[in-house]
Amino acid sequence: MSLVIDETIEIDAPAAKVWEVLTDFERYGEWNTFCYEASSTLEPGSAIDMQVQLGSNRRPQREWIRTHTPGVEFSYTMKPVPLGALHSLRSHTVVPLGADRCRYESRFTLAGWLSPVVKLALGKDLRAGFTAMTAGVGKRAVA
Template identity: 85%
Template sequence: MALVIDETIEIDAPAEKVWEVLTDFEHYGEWNTFCVEAASTLVPGEPIDMRVRLGANTRTQREWIRSHTPGTEFSYTMKPVALGALHSLRSHTVVALGPNRSRYESRFTLAGWLSPVVVLALGKHLRAGFGAMTAGVGERATTH
């Protein structure tokens, strides 16, 4: 069974500001307690390199940009593990709700026959991390 984590927040800031926060990888460490570092060109097929905090541990990981619509969305995926053991998709979407209000939608899916083991080991940390990042996007967009 796949792990799906959907987080959505409405933010009192223009969509452009929320997009700026999401794509300002250089400053993730100032507000993002989950993905504390990131670097990417956002070009589909190219990497996104991240340092992710899972509980007390921080790990470096490389995933691959799948899609990018400037100002609206980007997504990335891990390199699939052989025999369909594990694969993921992470997406960030910004929707304008008015000139000074927007919605940020965060989605993470982890699937494959090995996913229950990962969920047992890391599910609690993944849920907490994605929730904290979503809240952080909202806070950063309204205070910076």
């Protein structure tokens, strides 16, 4: 059973502003309580290094950029665990809804035969983190 976390919000800000918030990794600590540090070139195949807050634990996380369409979307994935045990996909997408309004779509999927164990152990904290980050993107973009 996969763990899927979908968060979508409409933001009263231009899509370019939301994109700027999402890709200004140096400022994540100012607004992002879940992923409070990140760095990446967003070049497909390159690393994205993050520091994440899962419940009361802070931990480093290294994943790999899968796709990047400047101004529109980027996604990344963990290094798959052998034998199909665990794999993930995280995506960020910005959809313009007009000159000063857009939709931010956040999606996280964790699958593989070990995913039920991870879901049981970390599902609540992952859901809370992604929800907080999505809200944070909206607040930061209109600030």
